[in-house]
Amino acid sequence: MLTRRIIACLDVHAGRVVKGVQFLDLMDAGDPAELAIRHAAGGADEIVFLDITATHQERGILLESVRRAAERIFVPLTVGGGIRSLDDARQVFDAGADKVSINSAALGRPDVISEIGARFGSQAVVVAIDARRGPTAPELAEVFSSGGRRATARRVMDWAREAEQRGAGEILLTSMDADGTQAGFDCPLTAAVADAVSIPVIASGGGGNAGHFTQVFTAGRADAALAASIFHRGISDARTLKQQLASDGIPVRLPC
Amino acid sequence: MPASVTVIDYQAGNIPSVTKALRACGADVRIAATPDDLRFAAHIVLPGVGHFSATRVLHESGMADAIRERVSAGSPFLGICVGLQWLFEGSTEAPETHGLSVFPGTCDRFPGTVKSPHVGWNSIERVRPSRILCDIPDPCFVYFTHSYSAPMIEATVASTNYGRQFTAAAERDNWMAVQFHPEKSGEAGLQILRNFLEVPRC
Numbered sequence: 388m389l390t391r392r393i394i395a396c397l398d399v400h401a402g403r404v405v406k407g408v409q410f411l412d413l414m415d416a417g418d419p420a421e422l423a424i425r426h427a428a429g430g431a432d433e434i435v436f437l438d439i440t441a442t443h444q445e446r447g448i449l450l451e452s453v454r455r456a457a458e459r460i461f462v463p464l465t466v467g468g469g470i471r472s473l474d475d476a477r478q479v480f481d482a483g484a485d486k487v488s489i490n491s492a493a494l495g496r497p498d499v500i501s502e503i504g505a506r507f508g509s510q511a512v513v514v515a516i517d518a519r520r521g522p523t524a525p526e527l528a529e530v531f532s533s534g535g536r537r538a539t540a541r542r543v544m545d546w547a548r549e550a551e552q553r554g555a556g557e558i559l560l561t562s563m564d565a566d567g568t569q570a571g572f573d574c575p576l577t578a579a580v581a582d583a584v585s586i587p588v589i590a591s592g593g594g595g596n597a598g599h600f601t602q603v604f605t606a607g608r609a610d611a612a613l614a615a616s617i618f619h620r621g622i623s624d625a626r627t628l629k630q631q632l633a634s635d636g637i638p639v640r641l642p643c
Numbered sequence: 644m645p646a647s648v649t650v651i652d653y654q655a656g657n658i659p660s661v662t663k664a665l666r667a668c669g670a671d672v673r674i675a676a677t678p679d680d681l682r683f684a685a686h687i688v689l690p691g692v693g694h695f696s697a698t699r700v701l702h703e704s705g706m707a708d709a710i711r712e713r714v715s716a717g718s719p720f721l722g723i724c725v726g727l728q729w730l731f732e733g734s735t736e737a738p739e740t741h742g743l744s745v746f747p748g749t750c751d752r753f754p755g756t757v758k759s760p761h762v763g764w765n766s767i768e769r770v771r772p773s774r775i776l777c778d779i780p781d782p783c784f785v786y787f788t789h790s791y792s793a794p795m796i797e798a799t800v801a802s803t804n805y806g807r808q809f810t811a812a813a814e815r816d817n818w819m820a821v822q823f824h825p826e827k828s829g830e831a832g833l834q835i836l837r838n839f840l841e842v843p844r845c
Contacts (some may be wrong), residue, residue, distance in 0.1 A: 388763065388765065388766065388806055389763050389764075389765045390763060390764045390765065390784065391763075392763050392764065407727065414679070420741040425673055427829070432763070432764055457659070457660070457663055458667070459667070461664055461667070461826060461827060461828070461829055461832055462786065462826050462827055462828075462829055463786060465775075480657075480659065483656065483657060483659045483660060483663055485827060493645075507692070507693065508693030508694070509656075509693075509760070510692055510693075510760060510762065510788040512788070521780040545667055554657055556760060556762070556788070557762060585758050585759055586758070586759075586760065587760075587762045587763070588756065605751075610758070610762070610763065611763065640784040643784070643829070
């Protein structure tokens with residue numbers, strides 16, 4: 388049976404992890420490669436690096452982290468943040484990433500989705516959507532670009548369908564309303580997008596405990612969920628989280 | 644001496660991932676871009692992600708003939724993902740592109756009853772004894788990402804169920820193939836690659 392994925396997400400700024408679990412026994416707890424290796428060993432089904440600065444000068448530092456991580460982790464590795472062109476994507480794939488996540492660049496020039504897909508395959512292209520809806524219905528949720536700073540006046544449902552048509556392999560859907568609250572994912576929004584497209588939907592934003600993940604995999608119909616701030620003393624790794632999901636009847640990769 | 648393995652580069656994706664995993668298994672990895680590069684290949688790996696039509700270049704470049712020649716001369720061959728599908732007669736994804744026809748049947752799209760592509764960790768179940776799946780738990784979770792799949796055939800050694808039962812791994816003589824990505828399937832995947840590297844030339 389196809390299992391639901393737990394994807395460990397590391398926010399990287401200037402080559403250092405700025406969010407996500409800090410393992411106390413690591414030599415360098417801010418090193419993206421070391422943390423990625425630890426998450427993979429801890430049972431994460433995939434790893435995501437999100438470069439939240441992604442300036443031109445820092446791109447090289449990130450690629451070096453990707454290279455070092457890719458030498459030693461053998462689960463899928465996705466890199467997002469600042470990828471604007473086929474050439475940016477090629478550098479990330481050459482460093483050993485399996486997928487790229489594109490967001491603002493795809494909104495600005497949607498052809499970049501099909502360009503990367505044509506060369507590296509659709510499975511390698513994740514389109515990330517930052518969504519906000521406030522108190523309105525999921526169907527009215529709006530897409531934001533530039534790290535959530537700019538409203539685009541585009542409906543999330545329309546953009547998700549267009550991304551699929553243009554050859555996206557997966558949708559990474561972040562609820563800006565839920566992000567940072569640790570109060571649970573936006574399940575109605577996730578379910579609406581999951582129903583609108585036939586490609587997998589990765590839910591992001593708001594996961595604070597195992598129950599939230601169970602909800603987004605049932606009511607939210609998510610295929611995968613991003614885990615970042617959930618890792619703390621009680622749930623120290625993906626394995627522990629998945630054991631709790633398994634006891635709720637969610638199919639997960641265990642043992643892992 | 645480390646096992647020597649030649650990975651075929653036909654401009655279809657994940658060469659770095661596959662070579663890194665093979666190196667982590669202790670292999671000495673060479674890349675072959677032309678039929679000539681295959682002349683002394685001991686073990687051969689054909690990776691591949693993306694569209695079936697990308698395999699057309701294997702026939703056009705003469706790589707297909709070179710592969711057949713080496714494998715009949717005793718080199719074990721491992722096809723991954725599209726590399727598995729290419730061993731069949733063809734795929735409805737690109738009906739004008741022929742496969743190598745080592746295995747009978749045609750690859751086809753998943754039925755509309757399930758989401759496509761099939762992405763993520765799914766279980767494989769053994770249907771016959773297998774060299775590459777030796778010491779692998781049964782069932783075992785491995786990582787898939789594909790929209791087309793191969794039919795169940797006599798050479799199928801493991802199957803997966805997603806909308807229908809399909810060939811997850813197949814073996815016949817020196818021809819071995821997996822639909823999933825061993826290079827992305829954690830410790831189980833590395834063990835499968837190590838098993839392949841240990842298949843003797845014969």
